[in-house]
Amino acid sequence: MTALYPIQDVFTRGEISPRLHARASLDFYRAALAKCENFVTLPHGGIRKRGGSYFVGEVKSSAKKTRAIPFIFSSEQAYCLEFGDLYIRVYAYGARVGTVEVASPYLEADLFDLAYVQSADQMWITHKNYPPKVLTRTAHTTWTLTDFEFLDGPYDDINTTSTTLTPADTGHLTPDMTSNTTPSGTASDGGSSASAWAIFDRDKTQNILISSGGDGYVRFRNAGGAQRVVDAYWVTAANQATRAFDYATAWEIQGSNDGTNWVTLDTRTGEAGWGNGETRFYEFTNANAYEYHQFVFSGGGGDDASNTYLAEIAFHIAASNQTPFDLTASSAVGTNGGAGFQPTDVGRAVRLLGADGLWRWAKITSRTSTTVVKIILYGHALPNTNPVTRWRLGTFVPGKYVEAGSLYEERLAFSRRFSVYASATGDFDNFALGEKDDDALEFIQAGGGQANDIVWIADSDGALLIGTSGGIRALSGSGIDEALTPSSFKNRRSRTFGCARIRPVDAGQSFLYVTRSRKSIAELTQTSTSKFTSDDIGQISEHIPKQGVVELAFQTDPDPMLWFPLENGELGGYTHQPSQEVRGMHRHRFGGSFAGSEWSIVESAVVTPGQNGVDDIWLIVKRTIGGVRATNSG
Incomplete structure (x- = not known):
């Protein structure tokens, strides 16, 4: 009988599992390979031999684990960061950046548990055992790693014990004054009153005449010529303010170092409608220190512009001072x-x-x-x-620091265990809770009803995705195209797989993430507003990710491709173009050997934009060279 050899002209399903080799009746069988090693499947249907790697240099500590992390300012300014035991080094476009090396607190065992989120020249780095850090690039060869300071929150529950x-x-600028010059400093007003001090005596129940007209000033000079920085104040109306509306309605806060030349620090107008003994609080931005501070008012004295009264003025010394x-x-x-x-x-x-x-x-x-x-x-x-x-x-203590981060709707968001904390809009340091739309947010059970740890969070179209060990949830505003605010939010469950603590990647039309076992990769697609579903993209090639996925890196140019180092040292690849039904996995073994393995060990992989429009793939590879153990970046 004449032998028939069917022509196979497409390989878009990549290397299929050995358990499917006898399933010739499956449609994808005729687009698959029994073995696809060191070849990549192309979106056009063919395959191409994987290109070689370019040796950049040896990492600092070859005997220890090393991780690569991308730092992408723009498509034209991108870096690969070498994270090692207690240090960070910087690479760009095939070479190390000078001798840049930044000391870090992260030990070898911590490296693959680090999470990060970047905005422009800043990257926030988190790990449950370390306070959050900020890596900042101020120039090509100037990098710093500093503590990230949460301003006013988040917090544990309010104390319910008897402890006080x-x-x-x-924090007052002035001491509790008992006269114009005691206990220290000098109080005065525009009328040369002997009782000007009473406006700084901590008593809010008074009726202090500060001017017999509708304008004037109240002033304080620091003792000994000391210069202090003021950034906030409060004003308390007299206890009879409503009697004849004898209060100030417009003023300036001014500072001076000679008592003659004054600088305006804050201006207020239209401050009407005061109640008896009412206190109003004001804040402003200021970093300059002054010896004199004064409250210069106008529009006071009620309808006849006479007799202006107050009870108290309190200036706050800036925390930095x-x-x-x-x-x-x-x-x-x-x-x-x-x-x-x-x-x-x-x-x-x-x-x-x-x-x-x-x-x-x-x-x-x-x-x-x-x-x-x-x-x-x-x-x-x-x-x-x-x-x-x-x-x-504050809720953050050793072992309970934030674990993952993301940017969402101009907020910086972090997660820890079951909770998500999001900053005020446009103010990444401010985590003070409030009721206004742009105030910070806190979701204590963001992971849903089950006690599943949040392992990552990520920005997606219309929702903040929350990956937990039990599945993925979507946190968003309560209405279509409605922003997430303290009063408008919903937290929806999706039909998805549990997630591993591995950063997901945005693959353009969908998200790709590693499932809880670390032995499969799933695709997250949006079915409707804030609703998502998942499929196992590697089911027909299940033997490849089953080796254990270490991390994910996604390349867009020249072809859409996912790269994922495996625990056995291979580099997994996945050509991903679902709109054209292109979903093919492949395996890559790099030349050389290491510690009993027949191939070199790929330890870490990242992708950054290249200079010629093609993405750069950075690999940390362990291999034995001349009988000596070495770890190379390439």
Whole structure:
């Protein structure tokens, strides 16, 4: 009988599982290969031999694990970062960038658990055992790694124990004045009153005449010529403000270092409708220190522009200019499980409810004992030094730091265990909760009803995707095309697989992510607004990802291709163009050998935009060279 040899002219399904070799009746069988090693399947249907790698240089510590992470400012400025044991090195376009090396706190064992999110020249790096860091590029050869400071949050629950926190100071510019010159500094006003000091005496229940007309000033000069930075203040109306509307309605806050030449720090107009004893709070941006500060007002004195009264003015010394002061707990109960303050609490935030009903926040600068720490106070000065009964400690402590991050709708978002924290809109440092649309957000059970850890978060069309060990959820505004706000949100479950703690990749038409077992890769597609579904893209090539996926990197040019190092040292590849039904996996074994393996070990892979319009693929490869163990980046 004449032998028949069917012609196969397409290979878009790549290498199929050995368990499918006898399934010739399947449609994809005629587009697949029994073995596709060191070849890539092309979207056009053919295959091409994989190109060789270019040796860039040896990593710093060949005997230890190394990870590559992309830093992409734009399509024309892209870097590959070499993360090793306690260091970071920088590469770009096939070469190391000078001698740049940044010290880091991350140990070898931490490297593949690091998560990162980037915006322009900044990258936020997170790990549950380390406070978040910010890697900043200020020039091609200038890189720095610093602590990321959360401003005002997030926090643990409000204290419900009997423990109180007593501040030793208030953060006021002025002391509690008892005369125009005591206990220190000098108070004055435009009428040369002997009682100008009373506006700075911490008593909000008064009726202080500060001018017999509708304009004037109240001034304070620091003792000894000291210069201080002020960034906030409050004004309290007199206890009879409504009697004849005898309050100020417009003013400037001014600073001076000679008492003659003044700089305007803040301006307010139309401040009408005051109630008796009402306090209003104001903040402004200022980094300059002054010896004199004054409240210069106009539009006061009611309808006849005579007799302007106030009860209190309080200037806040900027936290950066404060001298830290003691915060004393009445007991260790309620702090760190009853253990009291610990050395690891340095840098932790504290929220304090003042006697005036306003929350302030502070940062711990040092620890004296289990019940005493020193703090600097942000926002506004406290009204007094009375014990504070309602307080909250910052939620981030060693072993419980944020674990993943993403940008979404101009917010910087982080996750930890079951929770998601998102900054105020356009203010990536500010995590203070509020009710306004642009205030920060906090979702304590963002992972859904089950106690599944959040392993990654990612920005997608119309939703913040939340990958958990139980599946993927979509957090978004409550309506179609509605922004996520404190009052408008929904958290939807999708029919998806559980996720591994491996950063997903945006593959253009869909997301690709590693499932919980790390032995398969799934494609996440959007079926409708904030609704998603998943399919296992490697089911017909299940033997390839079954080796254990280490990480994902996606290439768009010249062909859409996913690269994923495997735990057995191979480099997995996947040609991904679902619109053309192109879904083909392939395997790559690099020349050489390492530690008993017949091929070199690919440890890490990233993709960055290249200079010629073709993406650069960076690999960390372990191989034995001349009998010596070496790890190369290429």
